[in-house]
Structures are given as structure tokens and as C-alpha cells.
Amino acid sequence: METNVDTTKEKLDLWCSAPGIAFASPQAEQDYRQRSRRISDVIQLKIPDRVPIAPLVTFFPAQYTGMTMQDVMYDPDKAYAAFKKVAVDFQWDTAMNHINTLCGNMLEALDYKQLKWPGHGVAANRTYQFVEGEYMKANEYDAFLDDPSDFLVRAYLPRICGTLAPLQLLPPLTMIVPYHLGITMMMAGVAFTGAVSALESIIKAQAEFMKLAISVGTFNAEMQAMGFPIMMGGASQAPFDTIGDSLRGTHGIMLDMYRQPDKLLKALDKLLPTAIQMGISSSMTSLSPVVFIPLHKGQMGFMSQEQFKTFYWPTLHKLMLALIEQGLVPMPCFEADYTDRLEIIKDIPAGKAIYWFERTDIFKAKKVLGDRVCIKGNIPASLMCTGTPEQVRQYCKKLIDVVGRNGGLIVDGDIGIPDEAKVENVRAMTDFVKGSGV
Amino acid sequence: MSNELINLMANLKEQETLTIVRRRLDAGEDPLLILDDSRKAMEIVGKRFAKNEYFIPELIYSGEIAKEIAELVKPKLAKVQDINRLGKVIIGTVSGDIHDIGKNIVSFMLDVNGFEVYDIGVDQVPQNFVDKIKQTGSRVVGLSGFLTFAFDAMRETVEAVKAAGLRDKVKIMIGGGQMNDDIRKYTGADAYGMDAMAGVALAKKWVGTK
Numbered sequence: 001m002e003t004n005v006d007t008t009k010e011k012l013d014l015w016c017s018a019p020g021i022a023f024a025s026p027q028a029e030q031d032y033r034q035r036s037r038r039i040s041d042v043i044q045l046k047i048p049d050r051v052p053i054a055p056l057v058t059f060f061p062a063q064y065t066g067m068t069m070q071d072v073m074y075d076p077d078k079a080y081a082a083f084k085k086v087a088v089d090f091q092w093d094t095a096m097n098h099i100n101t102l103c104g105n106m107l108e109a110l111d112y113k114q115l116k117w118p119g120h121g122v123a124a125n126r127t128y129q130f131v132e133g134e135y136m137k138a139n140e141y142d143a144f145l146d147d148p149s150d151f152l153v154r155a156y157l158p159r160i161c162g163t164l165a166p167l168q169l170l171p172p173l174t175m176i177v178p179y180h181l182g183i184t185m186m187m188a189g190v191a192f193t194g195a196v197s198a199l200e201s202i203i204k205a206q207a208e209f210m211k212l213a214i215s216v217g218t219f220n221a222e223m224q225a226m227g228f229p230i231m232m233g234g235a236s237q238a239p240f241d242t243i244g245d246s247l248r249g250t251h252g253i254m255l256d257m258y259r260q261p262d263k264l265l266k267a268l269d270k271l272l273p274t275a276i277q278m279g280i281s282s283s284m285t286s287l288s289p290v291v292f293i294p295l296h297k298g299q300m301g302f303m304s305q306e307q308f309k310t311f312y313w314p315t316l317h318k319l320m321l322a323l324i325e326q327g328l329v330p331m332p333c334f335e336a337d338y339t340d341r342l343e344i345i346k347d348i349p350a351g352k353a354i355y356w357f358e359r360t361d362i363f364k365a366k367k368v369l370g371d372r373v374c375i376k377g378n379i380p381a382s383l384m385c386t387g388t389p390e391q392v393r394q395y396c397k398k399l400i401d402v403v404g405r406n407g408g409l410i411v412d413g414d415i416g417i418p419d420e421a422k423v424e425n426v427r428a429m430t431d432f433v434k435g436s437g438v
Numbered sequence: 439m440s441n442e443l444i445n446l447m448a449n450l451k452e453q454e455t456l457t458i459v460r461r462r463l464d465a466g467e468d469p470l471l472i473l474d475d476s477r478k479a480m481e482i483v484g485k486r487f488a489k490n491e492y493f494i495p496e497l498i499y500s501g502e503i504a505k506e507i508a509e510l511v512k513p514k515l516a517k518v519q520d521i522n523r524l525g526k527v528i529i530g531t532v533s534g535d536i537h538d539i540g541k542n543i544v545s546f547m548l549d550v551n552g553f554e555v556y557d558i559g560v561d562q563v564p565q566n567f568v569d570k571i572k573q574t575g576s577r578v579v580g581l582s583g584f585l586t587f588a589f590d591a592m593r594e595t596v597e598a599v600k601a602a603g604l605r606d607k608v609k610i611m612i613g614g615g616q617m618n619d620d621i622r623k624y625t626g627a628d629a630y631g632m633d634a635m636a637g638v639a640l641a642k643k644w645v646g647t648k
Contacts, residue, residue, distance in 0.1 A: 123534060126534040126585075254495035258495065259499075301494065304493050380618070383620065
């Protein structure tokens, strides 16, 4: 039994108490309280009044409202309208805002290289996709470990944003310190390198970001007032994925596991405080304590059990424990299949996290993890996009019968609602779950 | 000597492997024998992958070692020897999708299992698959896709093959992130492969090897 103050319960209770929300009607207030309580209950492994449904959506609202992905990615107002229509029409237990549609204009202002997005490298109705590369070379671990911020500003940013290329010519950032010479040297650096144009692009980009941020903030307020809690509080990333996605690429990090494992391990540790801080900071302005952690490279097949235990799990584990200590609720999304790793990932305090599974055997997961964490998932994308409503209902029935009985389940698609999901299937899933009790 | 190289390489001892290669080249050995050993080592790697003893890091690492060996050997090579291949396979990621990790692994495993692989890359429109079939006469085509829109892109690719009058001349397999047998039916492909080894098994079946 917990003897200390249960910070998770405190944070979830705060979320449910809806401080500062000006409800549109008494009904909206009742809806909000019921929905947030339902989700808080399943997180804490208590029996809810019914199985909650809290899907993640990215570009499904665009399809649903007859817009292109490019439309919503370039106009926060359009995204707002589309996401609101989804929230209102489907009446899920939470509303999902449009932060994940990103901001095309912001990315363009920076000439951002790590994504291709609708209308910019892929067609108007194709989702954004990551462009992997060796943005940090194999021989640059020392520079990164020695002074990560300097490396990231002068080497990494110039590689991932075309407009920030001049920053690579700046003197080392530590040079700003000595006497009045430092600041003078740095301004000389800025003056002679063209770094001003980089700063100008940042000014442009942040103005575009603010349009999205204001739109999302307004959306959250309106949805909450209408009775829809916002569940996605913050976000963070497993340090292995940060290095594998953004710095070294899959190819690079996998070679590093053999060629320079010690440096890789040091870099993972170096990134851990950042990952923790990111989870905390990104959820600071949200009522919800849930921190989304999409996992990319730890699945079965991508590495052995030993490699998982050595390189992937330790920093992810510490990240989750640190967030839990703050009363936050980590929600790792275990992309692909982790069935063989269930015993390892079971090592988490009970009732403090949500584990979202994609292709993991979710029924086996319930057996192994049922007394430990709330499970989210996992209606297959294939079913949502190409199946029939009856097939969707059958899957939901089994999911609720096996995984949702007595709580511990939040229903979602295995990767959220696919952008191309058939609307009738989304409706079938919604109606079935809402009519199903516990 | 030959076994030593094969074992070291299959066990991913990069430096020791390269030392032996240099020593054998310095001793004036036929470079083709060294390449042959490299290939045998890769076959062992492939087998260990199939048995879940090796995973993607080991495939990538062994691939790097093979590349390094090829570079050491190349200057001493009189001519490239054609080896007997089991058959041809065309593989690519379908239109709109730029993911390549899964596709590369399948290409790699097909290659070390003796296929001549035509990897046409990512984001390939249907016509590019059709053209490649015509150009190579390959009887096996692998479609890779990671994202949900790839369901339709794959279906369109299969339809394009059909429209070109080639459907009964090729077998088509699909794989990647969200794929499964439901999607196989949806796309009209012949088979779905859960992982790289399944892809190899399908290709072998279709070209008539065991």
C-alpha cells in the first residue's frame, strides 16, 4: 500500500474537478465530470461506470469534413472546425485537439528537413512522414556529450533547418562568457555569419506557431466548456528513440550498439533529464496529467531482449518513473509488437500509467499487466479502413469482454483513428463501446 | 582459414574479420574465394535471423562488414563473377510512402538467400512497378508500406499490374507496419508476409525452390 501522498490521484482529481472551466450548461458540467472520472478510474485500476473511449486523431477530421490534410495543416481555423465537428458528432469521452496536425507555415519558415508533409514533398492528402538521416555523424558523440547544447545549436539545427544553416559558423556558444569580450565576440559572430537571417526565420516561424497555439488553446477551452475533457496533457520521447530518430537514424544507432556502445549509453543518460523535463514542461499548461510517449524502435524484431534491456528500457523506465513521481501519468504507445517484452515492461507502479498497444497480443497483455496498468487500444487500422461495421463491433466486443471487464481499458484504434478510416466504422466502434457497460 | 573468416564474420567480429581479409589478400589469395566466404557468413547471419538469434542490428552490422570486405577486395578483382541466383524479385515502397526500414530488411534477406533483388526504392507509383516487371521479367513482386494510406496505394498498384496484362505472370506479396491478411485481400495481392523470413519463404515457393 502507498503510504505517501498519492500524487497521481491528486493530479487526476484536479483534472476531474475542472478548475477554471466555465461550463456552457449544467449538462456539459455533468458530462465533463463523468467522462474525466471514468478515465481517472481506469487509470487507477478502479471499476468505471463504463469502458471509456478516448481516441487519438490526426488527420481523420480532415477526411471527415471533406478537407485535405494540407488544408488543415496550413490553416489552424480549418483544423479547429474539423476537430470540433469530430468531437461534437462522435461524443467521445475526451476531445482531441489539433496540435498534431502541425503547422505547415512554421515548418516552411524554417525550411525544416526532417519531415515531408502534405503539399510539401508528399501529396495534399498524404500524412507527414519523417525523413531519417544521420543528422549526427558516428564520430560526433564526443562533441555531443561534451556540450550538447552547443552541438545542437551549431551542428544539428543547421542540418535540420535550411534557414538555420548560418548558425554553423558561429563561435562556440561558451565564448559568450569572458568579460565584455565574450558578448562582443558573439555579436561579431552573428554579424559576420549571416546568423541574423536565421533569427529572422525563427521570428517568422514562431509567429506561425503562435497562430496554431492560440487556436489549440481556444479549442481546449471551448471543448472543456462543452463537457469534453482534454486527455493529452504533454508529450515526451524515449531517449533511445530521440537518438535513433533524430540524431543517428535507425541504421546509425544500430551500428552504434556494436561499434560504440559506451558512447551510446552515455548519450542516452545525457538525454534522460531532457526527456523528463520535456514531459513535465509540455504538460505544465494542461489540466490533464497524461504524458504521451510514442515508442518507435524498441519492438520485437528491432532488437534482442538483451539489447532491449541494455539500451532501450533503462532510460524509458527512468523517464516513466520520474514522471510518475511528479504525479504525471505516462502513456507510452508501444508501436508494433511487444508481446515478448511484457514481463520486462511490467516493472511499473500499479495504477500510475497507461500502456497503449498496437500489435502486441492485447489479450495476453491483459493477463500479464492487468493488475498493473490501464491498457489502451487496439482496434486494428486494417479493420477501421477496410473492414465492415459488423467486424468492428465484433472486435470491440472481444476487446471489452477480455480486456475491459472490470476496468483497465481505454478503447482506441491501434494507432488511433486512422486518417483514412471509414466513417461508418468509427461510428460502429463509438456506439458499441458507449452501449457496452463494463 | 576459410572457416575462420566465415565464423568471425558470422559472429560479427568486425576488426578480426577485416584483419583476416587483408592477410589473405596480401598472401595473394584469389579474391573470389574471400567474397565467397563473405557470402557464406551472410547466409549464417540470415539463418540466425530466421531463428530469432539475430535481429535488425545484426543484419545491419553484418551488411556493413560485407560492404567493407567488398571494398578491400574490389581493387584486386579481375572481373565480377556472376553467381547463380534463385530468381528475381522486385521490391519497393508504394506511392506516397517514404518508409524504407522494413523494405531494406526484406531486400537484404532476399539477397543473402540467393535472389536477384531489384529494389526500386520508396514512394513508387504503380507504373514504376509495371515498368520494372516488363524490364526484368521478374515473377515476384514485393510491395512495402507503413502507413494506412498504403492500403489503397497497394491496391492501385495491383490493379495497375492487372491493367497492364501482367497479373497472371507475377505473384505479389505485401508487408509492412499495418499490413495483415485482411489487407492482402483488400489489395488483391497473393500473400502477406509478417516478416522478412516470410517474404523469403514466399519468394522461394513462387520461383519453385524448396
